[in-house]
Amino acid sequence: MAEQSFKFKESFYKAIADMNEKQIGKLLKGICEYAYSGKEFVTKDVTLGGAFTLIKTALDEDKAQAEVSEKRKGGFIAMVKETAEGEVRFTAELGEQTCSLERAIGTAFVALNMDMVKA
DSSP states (O other), rough: OOOOOOOHHHHHHHTTTTSHHHHHHHHHHHHHHHHHHOOOOOOOOOHHHHHHHHHHHHHHHHHHHHHHHHHHHHHHHHEEEOOSOEEEEEEEEEEEEEEEEHHHHHHHHHHHHHHHOOO
């Protein structure tokens, strides 16, 4: 299993810039515990709580994007096999589906165009 990591963004630095070292240490520990084990950071310090909320939102967004990206690795069509009925069976993002060759090609074309638009 690959080692987990997260990006420490410039906005995180700006959120901690005016904190003292003790606050930064507590917050960094809380961020790591959240990022690596999902444990929520609890504090009575309003400054730390606000900074954590900002950072948690960014971490959650990055994680969601990474999960979508991971699902897309390896291409859209992983396997193509013709069935006895003359249809093509392929594995796509949404699971295994059976369809005609024309539909498989059309689906792959739409997916490729969506990737081009995002880039």
